[in-house]
Amino acid sequence: MPDRGEIRRVEASQGVDSQVRVFGVPPADKASPAEIVDGFLEAMTGDDPQLATARKYLTEDAAKNWKPSSAVTVLSSGLDRVPVQGEKDPDGPRWKVTGKKLATVDERSAYQPEIGGSRYEEYLQLVQVKGQWRIATPPSSLVLGESDFQRIYKPVNKYYFAGNTLVADPVYVRQRSDPDSRTNPTTLTVQSLLAGPSKWLGPVASTAFPTGAGLREGTKSLSYDGQNTLRVPLNEAGENVAQPQCQKMATQLLYTVRDLTTSRLDRVELLHSDGKSSLCWVTGSTAAGIANRPVPPQHQYYVDKDGRLVRMVLNPGADEQQQDKPEPAPGPLATAAGFKVGSAAVTYDEKRAAVVSEDGHGLYVVTLTTAGAMPQPLLTSRTGKLTAPSWDAQGDLWIADQDPQGQGLWRVPGGTGTPQKVDVAGLDGMKISGLKASSDGVRIALLVERDGGRKNLYIGRIERPEGKGDTSKVSVRELRPAAPQMAEVTAMSWAPRGRLLVVGRESGGVDQARYMLADGSMVAASLPGATGLSAIAASEDESKPVVASSTEDGIVWLPPGAQWRTAAAGGRAPFYPG
Known part of the structure; x- marks a missing residue:
């Protein structure tokens, strides 16, 4: 029996059983307007991808022109529906459907949470067709409650290139095969990949697939063969490419489909439009080189109780x-007498460290390969409120100053030279109290402090000028909430497959550590017994354990499939390279 932890209210409709399939019921003969509206709204939650049953509640013209697949509106609970009272409509009764909007999923399958929630409201106009009531004005998008959405759709990562680095782009696809068209989730995901990156990631990412590239006409079901190989036939627009470009295309496919399932995928082969002859192929090891992912870390780091930067191998x-x-x-x-570290970050190759002095006034970059004297600070804070620094895979160093007179985000190109202040769109006077750049160099997680001291987590897109022009114009754009379910976030880290590891609490709850999807859509998993954590760190390498700082036990770590263990009795601010 558990002897501690939060008490949470459980709603009867909260559970989501992925094995349950829901099918709508066609309209009954002489059904009333209320029965037509209720039957239609229920049919929208069915597992039929074409929504054929829901269309039977519509007029012929409405059924033909309705395109609910272009977008999905996700509500925090079900729809409320009431007849519109007042002056009679000459065509027939109208019903108003309302709810609290949680998020939208756009035509590129990307999830966008609603900040603070907004009211959803649409009207359904009913008319009589051959003596039967039918809906003439269906909703402009598919409308689902959160539990139905999670039952029907599943999150997957598509992968695109930002420069030479592969970047995860989270989207949602239906997790059921269409029995009529036989299109399975793998095919839907590949089609989404070929359609291009989401609107949010699009300004900084690109695809190796040429314009117009798609699946060979008639391709419905993609699956592995007995050798764990996925063969993907392309149309004519996708086959006229050189080998290096073709291998980048196959790499995007391999990482995308591998992220879709736990089944092993060893090889992806692209086929010509004849569906038989090979265009190119990549294996997992070949794709890893093309993807240019960070090298696995050799050490974990933290600041010990004496203010020294130390490293260990767990x-x-x-x-x-x-x-x-x-x-x-x-x-x-190791030899700087009297210098104490407040926080630090180490480059991915573990050759340099960025450290903030214990008093929070100075940022220093030092080598970890040769001895020498401490250098002069690259950046100083007038009031001693520098955050912990962070490196990205391109070698740039990021840090924020919380000084009320000069607060903001700073970037040190290459970790050397003059720090440059970065414009962050959408901060609106809020203060950055923590940050972590993603390894791909195109996203940055920001802990933002509002009035009253409450901290929330946002993700921003890092935009860099093209070519060799003015590099000082690097900016962060389109902040979006990354943990809208949390009332407050106290610590965070990037985690494998573009996720976030977050320490925070829901409204009325206690602090817990949870994996979150970076688009802010849902909680992926929770860590066992993770209470009292003040800092946390995860590696892009899934074989590496989570490391954290506990107010009671010092530096702790979580081996796979085990409970938390103590790594060092004292210490704080643990981190992996990056």
Whole structure:
């Protein structure tokens, strides 16, 4: 029996059973207007991708022109429907349908949460057709409650290139095969990939597929063969490419489809439009080189109780006695007398460290490969309120100053030279109290503090000028909430497959550590017994354990399939390279 943790109210409709299939019921003969409206709204929640049953509640013209697949409106609960009272409509009764909007899913299948929620309202006009009531004005999009949405749709990552680095682009696809067209989720995901990146990621990402590239006409069901190979036939627009470009296309496909399922995928082969001859292929190892993902980290880092930067190697396969002891990070920090570290970040190649002094006034970049004296600070804060720094895979260094007179986000190109202030659209006077750049260099997670001290998590898109022009014009655009379910977020880290690992609490709850999808759509999973955590760190390498700072136990870590263990009795601010 649990002896601690939060008490949560459980609604009867909260559960989502992915094995349950829901089918609508056609309209009954001589059904009343109320029965037509109720039957139509229920039929919209069915597992029929073409919504054939729902269309039977519409007039012939409305059924032919209705395109609900172009967008989905997600409501926090079900729809309320009431007849419109007052002056009679000469065509027939009207019904108003309302609800609280949670999010929308656009035509590119991208999820966009509603900040603060807004009211959904549409009107259904009923008319008589051959003595039967039918709906002449259906909703402009498919409308689903949150539980129905999670039952019908599943989150997947599409992958595109930002420069030479592969970037995850989260979207939602139907998780049921269409029995009529035989289109399965794999095919739907590939079609979504070929359609291009989402609107949010589009300004900084591109696809290797040429314009007009698509699946060979008639392709309905894509699946692996006995050798764990996925063969994808393209149309004529997609086959006239050179081998390097073709392999980048196959790499996008491999990472996208591999993210869709737990089944093993070893190889992707692209086929010519004849559906038989090979265009190119990649294996997992070949694709890893093309994707240009960060190298797996060698160490975990933290600041010990004496203010020193230390590193360690946590081995999930070893017991406590066999673990290596933490050691001071090499370089000037190991010999700098009297210098104490407040927070730090290490480059992905683990050759340099960015450190903020314990008093929060100065940002320093030091080498971890050779000894020497401490350098001069690259950036200073007048009031000593620099946040922990963060590196991206392109070698740029990011940090924020919370000084009320000069607060803002700063970037140090290449970790050297003059810091440049970065324009962040949408901050509206809110203060950045924490940040973490993603390894792909195109997204940044910001802990933003509002009036009253409450912190919320946002994701911004990093836009860099093209070519070799003015690099000072790097900006962060289109902030979007990354954890709208949380009343407050206290710590966060990027995690594998473009997710976030977040420490926070829901309204009325207690602090917990949870994986979140980066588009803010849902909680992916929670960590066991994770209470009292003040900082947390995860690696892009899924084999590496989660490391955290506990107010009670110091530096702790979570081996796969186990409970939290203590790594160091004292210490704070744990992190992985990046």
